[in-house]
Amino acid sequence: METLVYKRPESLLKDGHFTFCPGCGHGVVLRIIAELLDEFNLQKDTIAISSVGCSIFLEKFFNLDVAGASHGRSPCVATGVKRCKPDKFVFTYQGDGDAATIGFNETIHTACRGEHITTIMINNTNFGMTGGQASATTLVGQVTTTTPAGRKAELTGYPLHAAEIISKCDGTAYAARVAITSTKNIMQAKKAIKKAFEAQINGLGYGFVEVLAACPTNWHMTPVESVEHIDKVIETVHPLGVFKDITEQENK
Amino acid sequence: MNGDMSVIISGFGGQGALFAGILLCHAAVVEGKHTTWFPAYGAEMRGGAVNCSVNISDSDVPSPIIDEADAVIALNDASQEKFEHKVKSGGFMIINSSLSHLKTKRTDINYIKIPLNELAQKLTQPAFVNVIALGAFLEKTKILKIESVKEVMKEMAKTVSAKKAALLPNNLESIDFGANLIRQQMVTA
């Protein structure tokens, strides 16, 4: 007797192919989201909000209704959708350039309003799609195309810690930072995203998961080096952790 | 221009110049007339200069903006200064002589000087200078019935907070008092 151990999630398009660079973290996270939507049986009741950056082409991968948003504004579009369709599941999929840089004001206010939506923010510490420029989360010393000598704190300040700041907003139900650098971490990441989804499903408030993800192309590293770089360097600046979780309190 | 009237009511924020205009417009609607109310004010919520232009007419009012008004009600000196030249020749200006000691400049218009703030002290407190002036204006022009304004006040009292609604008797007293000033020629007109 055969046991099916691998199945393509219903929430992914049958003929969709990820078009990301080798070693990029996006594919893993999109797959986690699709699996969870299947597990919650939400494929038919979800509206995904795409953003600007490598996170943009959701409609090419997801078997979901997708609304596009301008750079940084997906939490607002999501707010509009969710307020009109409160019984639908609504999430935004953004990068650090989108959610933490141009759109951080929108992200914070969406959290403060406690919108019943979920944001998955891929943090690869640079603007990936436009060719690797420094973003708000870029590490001090990190070489990017706009900080060729490394980010200098005295010139451009310090990296923004999105998950920690969002955790301070009263409307946030869940805020965490995860990585996808190992099988164990991927399982942790899935658990965190699941919690953030549950926060929305149970009407508790805003869920925010920041995922540290590799950008080998713009980091000028191999995929393996990129993963090591996240574990050894980035996590010292953007530490993994659950910064807020009211879903636990609710369960007690 | 039968039955047509344009008036500018001006003062500093808090004196109720805009509200006097609103009362007038509502009363015009009660009497089935056409009317427009157009305000102008500065950035301050209180104390800045404010004024409104009110048109009342038996026919359609195309322009809410007034070049020359049939009447101006100036609740302070700055308003007198600003709008004295805006009164139509043969028109009149009500001046609050409690707050304006400026000399009048024109001979082709009538002036009605009323020490509104002093007179208001004689009434049940709080009394309202804007409403006293409105009473005087209506008695002088007869453009609308005082009763129509009273009807508006009574209707408004039904929709505002209890605190504001409690001021209805004071408002009614103020408008009658203003009308009486003209009727009994208690002010120089």
Added chain:
Amino acid sequence: MAKVLVKGNEAIAQAAINAGCHCYFGYPITPQSEIGEYMGKHMPELGRVFITAESELASINMLIGAGTTGTKAMTSSSSCGIALMQEALSAMCCAEVPGVIVSVMRGGPGLGNIAPAQGDYFQALKGGGNGDYKIIVLSPSTVQEAIDLTYRAFHLALKYRNPVMLLADGVLGQMMEPAEFGEYPYKDPDVTQWALDGANNRPARNIVSLHMPEGEMEMLTNRIFKKYEEVAKNETTYEDYLLSDAKLVLTAFGSVARVAKAAVKRARDNGMKVGLFRPVTLFPFPDKDLHDTAQKADMILDLELNKGQMLLDVRSAVFGACPVEFYGRPAGRLLTPDMIYNKITELYSKLENTQKTEAGVR
């Protein structure tokens, strides 16, 4: 229903409610804050959505969210606030997202002042957003018309899946006059064929504004411009005020048009053949009708509270059929009936003198 005395801004808000507006998203700015205040009181009472957004960027993008679900929604702002919405307006046209935007113009450029102005004709009609797109722009000149055109804005937004702007100015927003709230007169189209509500028993849909494959944007742009031709064919509206024998034709939109009307009345009383051509839809602009009018007239006088913006569309429509003069005041200063009347008499006597001279030469 009987006429009630109502402020322009509040009339727009109540009309939106009557039109079935389910969501209002806004950010305070003078001279239109009464719209948000009115909605803040009434929308929650009705169980509808009201959000004071963190910025105009946020409010217009919330409007997009509501629009993608086919829900009637509105935002409102003024000059500098509308400036912040331009990116989203372009995106809405591209992704064909319906929505109603109320713009109550104040003095500019910059923060300018809070006095009434019409300096945002270009902003509304020629766009600060990127790319080839058009938004439908309606221009009320009375409080009654503000109500009627708010109804129409909601209908047109759904009918054409396009943003519709109600372009008012501070005079109309702040003034009060009696008006009547009739019932919403339109039958809106079915949105279920395109709106997002989850891919339930149908293929997944998307409403996005990025189209990378070669030629896709060209096809899309051509298609939406075909739609704009339909809009022009079906929706162009203007008011003809004493035009049939007018030698001097005034063109004006919004509150200036009603001030101009007062001047036209006076000019007619004094035997001058003057009329007023008032575009009600600014896009689609009534260019053919204006051209026909100009062919019968001796001169056009365009009046605006700016340095000459609609003037470009007027000239383009007139296309040399007669001379076009401009008279305007920028930055929150008003034109009064006297000022317009004086301009009329100046130009009218010029016209008559020219005709006399021409007759003499012949």
